[in-house]
Amino acid sequence: MQHKPSLFPDLIVSVGAVLRKDALSELRSKYAFSTLIVFALTCLSAISMSIAGGELTPHVQSVFLWVVLFFSAMAGLGRAFVQEQDAGTLLTLKVYTPPQAVYFGKIIFNVLLLVSLSVLVLFLFIVFFDISVSDWVALIGALWLGSIGLSIVATMTAAMAAQAQGRSSLFTILTFPIILPEFLNAIETTRTVLAGEAVDWTQFVFLGGYALVALIAGSVLFDYLWVE
Amino acid sequence: MAYAEVEIDAKNIAKKFGSRTLFSDVSCRLASGDCLVVTGRNGSGKSTLVKILARLLRPSSGSVTFIDGGKACRDWEQCLRYIGFVSPEIMFYENLSGRENLEFMARARSMRLQSVRVEEVLTEVGLGSGGSQFVKTYSTGMKQRLKFAALLALEPAVWFVDEGLSNLDADGRSLVLGLVKRALTQGRLLVMATNDLMEAEYATQTIALS
Secondary structure: OEEOOOOOOHHHHHHHHHHHHHHHHHHHHOHHHHHHHHHHHHHHHHHHHHHOOOOOOHHHHHHHHHHHHHHHHHHHOOHHHHHHHHHOOHHHHHHHOOHHHHHHHHHHHHHHHHHHHHHHHHHHHHHHHOOOOOOHHHHHHHHHHHHHHHHHHHHHHHHHHOOOOOHHHHHHHHHHHHHHHHHHHHHHHHHHHHOOOOOOHHHHHHHHHHHHHHHHHHHHHHHHHHOO | OOOOOEEEEEEEEEEEEOOEEEEEEEEEEEOOOOEEEEEEOOOOOHHHHHHHHOOOOOOOEEEEEEEEOOEEEOOHHHHHHHEEEEOOOOOOOOOOEHHHHHHHHHHHOOEEOOHHHHHHHHHHOOOHHHHHOEHHHOOHHHHHHHHHHHHHHHOOOEEEEEOOOOOOOHHHHHHHHHHHHHHHHOOOEEEEEOOOHHHHOOOOEEEEEO
């Protein structure tokens, strides 16, 4: 047994281990990604059929886009810790993995999952609703920053809810108020871009800043959550 | 064999669940080469006490301190590096193979596990050819053997073994008893929860919970 040479700090090696383990499990079970995709597709199809070719204002388009992403995240991202609890591997993870490695590994996995989904949802959204986009950089920026913030908050609340009874509803109830400022800002930023209006970059700073604050606050809280 | 010589100092530990006191005023001081055996009837709190001694559960009162080189270890992550844990509550990732599970555990502790070493420990616990199978195809006895393979691969200074002989056939039992004996000879610290007389034979200290 040897410690990994100093090319990577210990935490990065541990985070990589958690990420690799979750990715391998997901690739083999395909549970989380298929849940996210099926939920997103069902929502988009329902919306598309219900408006039957009618026009949607940029505001409504933006709200629909983020509602689909939010509920897809609620359906799939809670698995990060629930899966460990259900499979009985939570204690294994506690014994062999530093808490911060679990926290960052799970967050990176969820961010990758939701960012991938957001790209797919955006593509389907544009096809279903025949939307023309003038500023792709701003649209993808808003989508990704919002998705990153949502993933970070959802991972933290999933850890809180995992050991409770009625955890599915508790997960959504805990996540919604915390993510609300980011969620409303993401909707408004996306609306601005879809309406072809001049982009206010302070909105992007808010989206990124909120995600960063959530990341740091979660990191501080996680050690207390993790023991017992 | 290079590993930390860790001592465990437990003082006046009590654990309550609601109004029920599971145990109280449990104290012990353990050093390298010691083997603490915790015995007691079902539901007396053996597993709970082992988890508290491993610092995986907080006691209702009292304290557990890991001491390395005369200094108390305050850092949770540093304490974690000392321990290996075998328990019915330890489960493996079913969609990963036995080998992948061991590699994950090692990398999660920032350790590089050579593939030759993985094969060695898997062979030693009798899982040589089963190492590449998904854990979901393992029997409960094979999973128990894999838990001991993790101890051998990660080489922790302190072994916490809760019902180590459960689900094992005669070969598996003698294998585990041999590993326990060897670990003590190497100077590791062992904490075992058991009612099995063969395991209890190795005790240098005993705590009997009522």
